[in-house]
Amino acid sequence: MEWLPWVLLAVAGAGAGALNAVAGGGTFLTLPALVAFGLPAVGANASSTVALVPGYLASAWVGRRHLRARLPVPPVAMLLGATVAAAAGAGLLLASPERLFATIVPWLVLAATVIFWLGAPRAAGAASATRLLPLLLIACLYGGYFNGALGVVLLAALAVGGVADTHAANAWKNALSALVSLVAAVVLGIGGAVAWGPTLFLMAATIAGGVAGALLADRLSARGLRAVVIGVGLLAAAGLGLQAA
Template sequence: MPEMLMLVLAGVAAGGLNAVGGGGTFVALPALVAAGLTPVTANAATTVALVPGAAVSAWVYRREIHPVGGTSLPALTSMSVLGSALGAGLLLVLPSSSFDAAVPWLLAFATVVLAFGRPLARRLGTLDAAGGMSAKAVLLGQFVLCVYGGYFGGAVGILMLALWSIGLGLDAAAGNPMRVAQLAAVFLTATVLFLAGSDVLDDPVPLLTMLGGAVAGGFAGAQWARRLPAWLVRGIVLSTAAAMTVLYFVKGA
């Protein structure tokens, strides 16, 4: 019972974090490892467990999803699906040890970009009257990020906001609905491959327990985030990114 309660609470927290600003993977993954899953299996199971919560959050935000830059929702989602499929395929065939070493640095990069991306972009003159990055550049960046998202998943939503912040000057609160929708696309695509090619269903109890908590957290988090002021959403996103970066550097030390 204590283990099941831990997984439920971790699912609620992970689903809520993903709805508000990202970082849910870094709550769910350690909980599943603590429940006895191997790191690679826990990584895949985390993605599967967070899919329903991400889908629920996207449904809550459905009327607030607006195009990013010059892209359309179908075009951006197509890049998310293709990138996630490639990343999930890599997870199934490659060892994870080398990527584990890169995770703290990727998170540190995302945190710095979120904190300083817009002022830096203005100073460099990248935010011109046309809106910054071209539609093709946004789509290419989305594809690259979603390869990472399909492979690992941690903070991929934070990295999306970082890309849109520095390239388009998009505020975190304004981009959050689209981030949630793309996160759902990434997780759903990777889940299909993980269910077909990994061992996540060999021990379904931890997975299903966390999944139930993530649905509740995803719905509540999305409802809550819609009522928060933009500065507070941005603060939550930055705090989550900074905390996860520190934790992963400490873990790797």
Template sequence: MPVLDILILLAAAFGAGVLNTIAGGGTFLTFPALVLTGVPPVAANATSAVAVFPGYLGGALGFRAELAAFDRARLIRLTLITLAGGIVGSGLLLVSSNEAFSLVVPFLLLAATLAFLFGDRIRIWAAARARSLTPEGAAGLFAVSIYGGYFNGGLGIVLLALFALWGMVDLHRMNGLKTGLSFALSAISVAVFAVAGLVVWPQAVMMMVAATLGGYLGAPIARALPREAVRWLIALIGFGMSAIFFARLMG
């Protein structure tokens, strides 16, 4: 592997670790970097999921108190629904050709960027339309999990909006549930991709190390930077990557 490619992948993974610690959006860096260095789009998506996986584990451990506050049977039911959707979404990626996946990637990146940028408004909008007795819908979580298994970008924002529609109001509990379910979904997706042989392991391993380091160092950076500035920086990265992939599609 050329030294320049290694440097690009390490820098992208490190930046993704920092971004995910601060506000999310690491996929906007890892996936395009893999494609740029010659990894086919489908394999790049699978390898990107593996690269950022340690961050989900760390997040789940960080929210273990919030997760423990949920009824165990309820948490198990939601996790099983998430795992089922993740398997379906990952399976869809397995049968997608690189050409077909390349067609939808720009739209997925753009949708994920918009979801990230307007995530708080989406959550508030959803909460305003919720009813105190709104039941948890298996269909909604299953559909969101399919998306997450297929393409992970913006998953957390969509999950928070879904929880608001369920009538949840405690943001800490919502974030805990979001992180726990995201970890479960990412774990099953990584397992499916690994068994199917989609993961490019040399790139994945080096990016996992860099992303973990970036996640660790992202905490003090998160405290030092204004939240609004970070949000717009990530949005600009997302829009920029969307534009690049739209240009590739049109070219």
């Protein structure tokens, strides 16, 4: 059944777009689908990063009104820093041995989830530019290297950096995820790591999922949104750990 891998890509793309809009972790749908399609791990990760860009952009557009929330760091500084960090992370991926890539990622995702879990309730009233900007740069470096659970990592950085409005944090997570993925897509595309046929097909599915997921995220309570983020992060860390074992 030659059509089955394409159906799997369509389902994975739609699900990933929705999941990324709500919490993050959509890569854990697209990455296995691309591996099943026949791509090697690093190539699948690069292709997945590129394919998720439209879904992130759609989610950011739907939640754009929350981007007007006041932040401890000027948006221009965040966007410029994210661009540089994402490019550096993508370059690091192209230079990394595949085994190293598989080994360290579960620990990064688990650490980010725990930080978000413990740090977010203490973030209110603790806005700090000196804390938020370095955390975002680290998160965007991670996102350029590996897009998996980027939403969880960014939400952890925003929460600990003092962004107490959960919906504003989610909107900025989507906007920064879109930028990081777009920058990484350019670097990885130039580096020849992207399989463009399945990637372009997957892109179309992420747009519909991204819009639907952003609309759902906008209707969740702050507590419900946090619960989804933590659950996705723990499942993602466990799944990656099993893959690396």
